[in-house]
Structure formats: C-alpha cells, structure tokens
Amino acid sequence: MNENNNQQHKPLRKIEELGEFGLIGYLTGNIQVKNKSTLKGIGDDAAVLETDEKVSLITTDMLVENVHFDLSYFPLKHLGYKTAVVNFSDIYAMNGIAGQFLINIAVSNRFSLEALEEFYTGVKMAAERYGVDIVGGDTVSSQKGMILSGTAVGYAEKEKIVYRNGGRPNDLLVVTGDLGAAYAGLLILLREKETFLANPNHQPDLTPYAYVVERQLKPEARKDVIEWFYQNDIVPTSMIDISDGLSSEVIHLSEASGYGITVYEEKIPVAQETAAVTEEFNIHPVTAALNGGEDYELLFSISQKDYDKIKDVPGFHIIGHYTEDPGAFLITNANEKVEMKAQGWNAFFDRQKKKP
Amino acid sequence: MNENNNQQHKPLRKIEELGEFGLIGYLTGNIQVKNKSTLKGIGDDAAVLETDEKVSLITTDMLVENVHFDLSYFPLKHLGYKTAVVNFSDIYAMNGIAGQFLINIAVSNRFSLEALEEFYTGVKMAAERYGVDIVGGDTVSSQKGMILSGTAVGYAEKEKIVYRNGGRPNDLLVVTGDLGAAYAGLLILLREKETFLANPNHQPDLTPYAYVVERQLKPEARKDVIEWFYQNDIVPTSMIDISDGLSSEVIHLSEASGYGITVYEEKIPVAQETAAVTEEFNIHPVTAALNGGEDYELLFSISQKDYDKIKDVPGFHIIGHYTEDPGAFLITNANEKVEMKAQGWNAFFDRQKKKP
Numbered sequence: 001m002n003e004n005n006n007q008q009h010k011p012l013r014k015i016e017e018l019g020e021f022g023l024i025g026y027l028t029g030n031i032q033v034k035n036k037s038t039l040k041g042i043g044d045d046a047a048v049l050e051t052d053e054k055v056s057l058i059t060t061d062m063l064v065e066n067v068h069f070d071l072s073y074f075p076l077k078h079l080g081y082k083t084a085v086v087n088f089s090d091i092y093a094m095n096g097i098a099g100q101f102l103i104n105i106a107v108s109n110r111f112s113l114e115a116l117e118e119f120y121t122g123v124k125m126a127a128e129r130y131g132v133d134i135v136g137g138d139t140v141s142s143q144k145g146m147i148l149s150g151t152a153v154g155y156a157e158k159e160k161i162v163y164r165n166g167g168r169p170n171d172l173l174v175v176t177g178d179l180g181a182a183y184a185g186l187l188i189l190l191r192e193k194e195t196f197l198a199n200p201n202h203q204p205d206l207t208p209y210a211y212v213v214e215r216q217l218k219p220e221a222r223k224d225v226i227e228w229f230y231q232n233d234i235v236p237t238s239m240i241d242i243s244d245g246l247s248s249e250v251i252h253l254s255e256a257s258g259y260g261i262t263v264y265e266e267k268i269p270v271a272q273e274t275a276a277v278t279e280e281f282n283i284h285p286v287t288a289a290l291n292g293g294e295d296y297e298l299l300f301s302i303s304q305k306d307y308d309k310i311k312d313v314p315g316f317h318i319i320g321h322y323t324e325d326p327g328a329f330l331i332t333n334a335n336e337k338v339e340m341k342a343q344g345w346n347a348f349f350d351r352q353k354k355k356p
Numbered sequence: 357m358n359e360n361n362n363q364q365h366k367p368l369r370k371i372e373e374l375g376e377f378g379l380i381g382y383l384t385g386n387i388q389v390k391n392k393s394t395l396k397g398i399g400d401d402a403a404v405l406e407t408d409e410k411v412s413l414i415t416t417d418m419l420v421e422n423v424h425f426d427l428s429y430f431p432l433k434h435l436g437y438k439t440a441v442v443n444f445s446d447i448y449a450m451n452g453i454a455g456q457f458l459i460n461i462a463v464s465n466r467f468s469l470e471a472l473e474e475f476y477t478g479v480k481m482a483a484e485r486y487g488v489d490i491v492g493g494d495t496v497s498s499q500k501g502m503i504l505s506g507t508a509v510g511y512a513e514k515e516k517i518v519y520r521n522g523g524r525p526n527d528l529l530v531v532t533g534d535l536g537a538a539y540a541g542l543l544i545l546l547r548e549k550e551t552f553l554a555n556p557n558h559q560p561d562l563t564p565y566a567y568v569v570e571r572q573l574k575p576e577a578r579k580d581v582i583e584w585f586y587q588n589d590i591v592p593t594s595m596i597d598i599s600d601g602l603s604s605e606v607i608h609l610s611e612a613s614g615y616g617i618t619v620y621e622e623k624i625p626v627a628q629e630t631a632a633v634t635e636e637f638n639i640h641p642v643t644a645a646l647n648g649g650e651d652y653e654l655l656f657s658i659s660q661k662d663y664d665k666i667k668d669v670p671g672f673h674i675i676g677h678y679t680e681d682p683g684a685f686l687i688t689n690a691n692e693k694v695e696m697k698a699q700g701w702n703a704f705f706d707r708q709k710k711k712p
Contacts, residue, residue: 039517044519044520046414046415046447046510055405056412057405058509059401060458060505060507064498064499066499094400102507104416104417104505136414140420141420141423143420143500147418149460151458153412163400241401
C-alpha cells in the first residue's frame, strides 16, 4: 500500500474516528467555490448551479481499485488528480468548459485518514488547475478496496456543443498532441512492479521514462484546445476524447455519423519517448496509439473550409477524413487498407513487426 | 443471492458476454428521454441539459452492498427504485423538481445480466413515476459485491430554492407523513433473515407488516409536497429530507441557521403499524422516528404568517418551532426538556420504556 510507504512515525488516523459528517467536513472543510456559476457548493441536500442561459453538460464515471487502477504503483494524489481530469475531459469533448465536480469515494478500513487526504489533495489540485469547483460528494465504507465515482458539470452555448455524430464526408479528422504515451507509461509501471515484487530492494530509475510515466500517472485534459476553438471561432463538426484508444474512438465517430472514416497510419502522432518504450516491449508504436487509451487527447473533425485555420496549429495533426461509404479504415504505411477494430490490433501490428 | 432465487431453468447470462459498450447499450438501449430540459441523454461524452434561465441542482450519493443494503432481503428491482428515489428526494429537499438521473454501477462477476436488468427496471420505474430522464451512467466490474453511485439533477427558480439555513426564531417546524416506518420495516426484514438462516424452509408471512416493509423496500420521495408548495405559493424558510432520522435532521437545520429548535414529542407522527412493530421489538416508537432514518419525508420550516395555509393540510404535522437560543431540544411527553442527539436516543427511550 503506497499510502503507508511514507517515512513518518506518527500513527495514521483511522477514518472511524471522525464519523460520516466529521469525515466529509474534514476532507472538504477548506474547499472554496470560485466560479460565478456555483451558487452553493458542499453542505446542503444538493449543490446549486446557475447557468446564464447556457446549456449544461453532465458526465459521470466509476473507477474500481485493481480493475481501473493499482495503488501499488499509482500514488493516491495522482489518482485524485486523474479521477477529476478524466471527467473534465468528457466535458471538453463536448466543446464545453467544466465548472463543477462531485466526487464519491468508498474505501475499506485499510485506508487511513491521511490516505484519503492525499487523494483529496489531488482532486483539489486538478480542480484548481482547471478552474473547477468541487461541489459535492459522499465518502462511505466499502467492503473491499477503493471505489471512486466522479461527476463533472460543464457549460457551453447551445450552438457550440459538439456531438459525436456530426462528421460529414470530406471533413478532416484531427487529433491533438501525441498518442500511446499513457499506455507506454503503464508498460513501464507494470514492469517496475514485477521487478519490485521479485526484489523488494530494487530502486527503480524512471528518469528515462519520465514523459510516458507522467502521461499515465498525471494525464491532462485539453481545456486549452477548447479555448483555442472559442478564440478562433471554430466549431468542430464532431468530437470525442481518447480514453479507449484511437481505434475505438474513430469507430465511435464513424458509427455515430453513419459515414466512414479513413485514417493514415503515417499521420498518427507518436512521441519519440513512446516509440522507444514500445520498441523495448516489442510492440509497434502505432499499436499503442490505436489501442492503448488513456491519452485524453481530443479527436475531432472540421469542415474543409476551416483547413487554413488549423493547418499550422502546433499539436494539431490531420490524420484522416470522413468518407461517404461507412466503415473505419486504416491505410497502413505499406499502403494496405485495413478495417479498424476496437481490439485486435496488437496481433496485427506485432505480427507485422516481426516480419523480416 | 436473491437474483438467483427465481424458478426459471434458463441459464443466467454472464455480463462478460456483452463487453462494456454492449452491456451499457443492452441496459440503456430502450431508455427514452421525455423532459424538455434533456437535449441529449445517454450516448455521447456527456449529457446535454437546457435549463430555461433556471438554476440547476445536483446531488450524488454512493451505496455499498452489505454496508448500505443487503441483497439477501432487498430485491434488486426495489434497490434500483430506491437508489433513484433517494437522490430525487435530495432535489425536492431544495424545493426543486428532479429532471435527470445518472447511475453508475460496479458489480462482481457473481451478478448475471438478468440481475442487472432487474436493477435497471427499478431505476426506470422510479424515473417514470417521478418524470425524470435517465441520461447517463457507467457499468463496470467490481472486485467484490455491488457498489452504486447515483446522481440527480434538478431545477428551480432561483428565488424559490430552499436551503437548510433559512429558519428564524418562531418559524414553525413541519414534517410530512409519518416517521420511523422504514426503520420498523428494517427490523422485520432483519428478523425474517435470521429466521430464514436458521430454517431455510421457513415461509415468511409479511402481510401484517406490509406497510412498514414497503416503506423500507420502496420508499417514495415527496415530489407531491413540492408541487403543493408551488401551487399554494409557499416557500419554506428551510428544508431537509429525512434520511438519517428526525434528530439528525433537526440538528442540521438548527446548526445551519444558528438558531435553536424545540420539538414536541407528542407531535411527532408515527403510524399505528410502525408503533405496533417497534413495541414488538421493545423499542419506543419515537426512538424509531428520531433515529431510524430512511423515511425520505420532508422536514421544513415556515414563517408564522403561512400558518393558516398549512394548518389543515393532511399529512403536514407542526412538530415544533425555531427559538432565539441555539440548540435542538425535545420536550418529552413527561414535559422534560432533553437535548436532541444524532445518536444515543435508543438508550434514553428504551430505558424510559422499561420504567414501570
């Protein structure tokens, strides 16, 4: 348990000491609300939000210990940060700005009060960085492990909301940043865990892997991209965030629109650091981009008429386009046209890689 | 496991058969949105809600198997219903009307697809009855048991929102319906469980206990009361729903306002059926009302000037009033003034009851 790894000798406090109301008060007592849209945060039956004639967006997800995260290598502060950021990312993927966050936590009695504080510190850091108010949440006992449920609320002008289904033939498909890094970070962390289990005196040196490990442990959501859209008067025709890997998201956009999408392998952005790691593991870098997930970059489409506005934006990569005929296809570097699958690419690329 | 108690011989389907997207599609595929405020429900990165210049309310809570509910006597359909209703209740407690609901579910592989469908059927029944749209939610694997996280969104005109802190000296304290019934129902269900464990052939006859068992297994939230407030142009000065027992809620209202509250034991409404059960268990009926919880009735205060409007409303019980001096006190039937405590009343009343 990482939360017991600290070197302090002060005994850790038990959660039961405080009782339910005391605990929630302790964890949330110093939370201040900052957004004009938050009329009332924590402390009543519900939070009260005012929306200035705008439209609200709401998203929620659940994370389960040892299913979605592993505390043996995932620090609680980072987990708090990530739990918040992944929900903000869903709001940005609608072309909205996140305003409020609610966090429900269930923990077993193996967690100390200090552990919960660490987690909350991460949530607060994310809220601070993204300008989001924490306005509610429940903290309860679990029978086993930690279970998290985050809910984010955001806002957008109605005509600026971007759905998954709006892409049309010839629209350009654009991805931000680079892909596969979070998955490469996961590969490193899992290898370090194995090494540590085999030899508890092992001192990991993650310095060469700093970039990919940070992409896994401290992902950022692309609020900056949404702000850029607003400033440059661009409304994408469709958008989704990359949580499950590029393949899965391209298929979602294609199916929602009823049209096809063609993606070019050579256009898929993968960082040098990511490629170096995946090569170490004998995995094709593009496999990590297609299937890795957890990058929280944005995948969006724009009308051809907006091409000039976006073509020179650093970090925007045009990777393909919509087509009249349905289906999501990848044009490989060998100029083969392959249907994209939400899973199974590992097999394809790893086999390809082993060819002489 | 109650979800395996059915007499069908068709093998239950495993959740893994469907995969994550398949599962969510299966469970939510036939959900239709009805409210004007729901622009987009399930199926994108976030739900989209439009609020007609009103203020939004949001509330969330988490329920853990064997901490908050016990599936050995709590049918999954009822659990789904209750998970939704308790969140709606928090919206009504702000004098708002619930509009949308999101439900996150984590379940271990001991749950079949049919079990999840049962749960969802209950959520849908509640949504239908209260005019609420189901607009999102996650369904994931847990390591152990079932963990639920519900989030409700509601609306109110800004000037009609009722907080916990608005009660002022001489305001009348009013409670709806009757109290302690859900706790009495719990006592019966726990006794039946013990009996069943001792003798699996035992056939329970819950007929005499129908009222209290239903209050436990199928609680209703008081949307009707909020509608009555709107129709009669009354805005309570404070309000809270009774989830943790009357004592706890009176203390919340008193502390939030900075004033005191005096409650009269003789005025606390307890149904005949509830009293009969608590007497069977040698518990004072008022103890069940004060500490039992889960009644989901509304506790609110009104200005004296509104007395005439509410005095003859069936099911409204004036049980006390706000005072200048802080502190929450109960005037007992023996005319003793006792400070109310969120816990510990059992001891007091049970001792009192055993007096000759």
